[in-house]
Amino acid sequence: MALLVGRHLNKIDKKGRVSVPKPYREAVLAEGFAGVYIYPYFKFPALEGAGEAFMKRISASLEDNLELFSDAQEDLAAITLENTFQLSFDPEGRISLPVELCLHAGLDGQALFVGRGSRFQIWSPDAYEEHRSGALERAKATGATLKLSPQLSPQQSPRKDRGA
Amino acid sequence: MALLVGRHLNKIDKKGRVSVPKPYREAVLAEGFAGVYIYPYFKFPALEGAGEAFMKRISASLEDNLELFSDAQEDLAAITLENTFQLSFDPEGRISLPVELCLHAGLDGQALFVGRGSRFQIWSPDAYEEHRSGALERAKATGATLKLSPQLSPQQSPRKDRGA
DNA sequence: GTTCATTATGGGATATCATGGGAATTGATG
DNA sequence: CATCAATTCCCATGATATCCCATAATGAAC
Numbered sequence: 001m002a003l004l005v006g007r008h009l010n011k012i013d014k015k016g017r018v019s020v021p022k023p024y025r026e027a028v029l030a031e032g033f034a035g036v037y038i039y040p041y042f043k044f045p046a047l048e049g050a051g052e053a054f055m056k057r058i059s060a061s062l063e064d065n066l067e068l069f070s071d072a073q074e075d076l077a078a079i080t081l082e083n084t085f086q087l088s089f090d091p092e093g094r095i096s097l098p099v100e101l102c103l104h105a106g107l108d109g110q111a112l113f114v115g116r117g118s119r120f121q122i123w124s125p126d127a128y129e130e131h132r133s134g135a136l137e138r139a140k141a142t143g144a145t146l147k148l149s150p151q152l153s154p155q156q157s158p159r160k161d162r163g164a
Numbered sequence: 165m166a167l168l169v170g171r172h173l174n175k176i177d178k179k180g181r182v183s184v185p186k187p188y189r190e191a192v193l194a195e196g197f198a199g200v201y202i203y204p205y206f207k208f209p210a211l212e213g214a215g216e217a218f219m220k221r222i223s224a225s226l227e228d229n230l231e232l233f234s235d236a237q238e239d240l241a242a243i244t245l246e247n248t249f250q251l252s253f254d255p256e257g258r259i260s261l262p263v264e265l266c267l268h269a270g271l272d273g274q275a276l277f278v279g280r281g282s283r284f285q286i287w288s289p290d291a292y293e294e295h296r297s298g299a300l301e302r303a304k305a306t307g308a309t310l311k312l313s314p315q316l317s318p319q320q321s322p323r324k325d326r327g328a
Numbered sequence: 329g330t331t332c333a334t335t336a337t338g339g340g341a342t343a344t345c346a347t348g349g350g351a352a353t354t355g356a357t358g
Numbered sequence: 359c360a361t362c363a364a365t366t367c368c369c370a371t372g373a374t375a376t377c378c379c380a381t382a383a384t385g386a387a388c
Binding site for chain 2: 003114
């Protein structure tokens with residue numbers, strides 16, 4: 001599927017409607033459902049959303065009877081699905097955010113969409129600024145690095161080196 | 165995919181448009197999306213860009229190597245995906261650079277495309293000259309040598325080295 | 329030296345996107 | 359069956375981005 005990247009600041013009108021950024025709409029439309037699934041992001045005052053494909057992955061972790069997922073992970077999946085809203089696009093590509101979600105994220109007038117690859121988040125601009133400002137410093141401090149997974153192309157042998 | 169090599173100096177017009185060098189266009193087109201993904205290069209006042217395949221590797225790596233909702237995943241995604249712009253080619257093969265990116269790289273009227281193999285960078289000519297001369301000095305001073313990564317040919321056993 | 333093909337560039341015309349608000353539909357309730 | 363509230367649809371609008379075409383620069387071919 002297409003990648004969700006970048007940041008998009010859109011307005012929430014009096015009726016609680018907000019435009020989903022066009023690139024995100026196109027990406028999730030390709031997954032089948034003409035809308036998005038949105039749930040409260042339990043770690044922070046923010047929302048997280050995705051198309052049908054990602055939600056099915058979460059659902060799959062609940063149906064697994066083996067030991068692939070820990071109890072904690074299953075709980076997380078269950079809680080996420082319980083609190084998820086299925087929001088359809090209107091003809092202009094907007095969704096209307098339920099009050100419960102707006103309260104959790106402290107949304108008021110503006111919604112900042114933040115791309116995360118296969119998902120996206122929705123923040124109030126203020127909360128986002130406060131939370132994200134230290135990301136680069138934190139990553140440096142903790143020495144967090146991203147090991148690139150092997151390319152998807154055939155017959156490529158993985159290397160174990162450190163990404164910058 | 166085809167390698168991105170060499171330097172190409174193109175103009176940025178009043179609308180913020182700049183032609184992506186033809187060889188780069190052809191290389192990234194083969195990856196699917198008719199455009200490039202560009203993000204700030206945090207170590208220097210420059211931009212880095214790539215085609216869809218590379219960005220998907222980053223996105224997949226975040227999900228494969230890091231736990232969902234972990235702090236490390238949060239911060240690394242924030243640094244990479246959230247600052248990335250998806251820029252489509254116009255019919256002439258141009259992209260229009262967002263102001264935020266131009267500011268980070270100090271771009272004003274000219275954009276120097278620098279090939280880096282599977283990615284490329286965009287510099288203002290002045291910043292590049294300054295940075296490049298410094299890099300050359302450092303290489304001389306430390307007597308740097310270049311250690312090649314293993315070949316990609318079949319049945320090659322992975323090595324654990326770090327590029328010089 | 330001339331011609332042709334390709335790429336880069338410039339700018340006006342056009343289409344698209346985000347947004348706002350009224351009209352119409354739905355569904356719950358008495 | 360009537361009424362109300364909530365939601366969804368429909369259309370208008372302004373800002374922006376995209377398309378389209380013209381032209382210049384480059385280099386290859388004859």
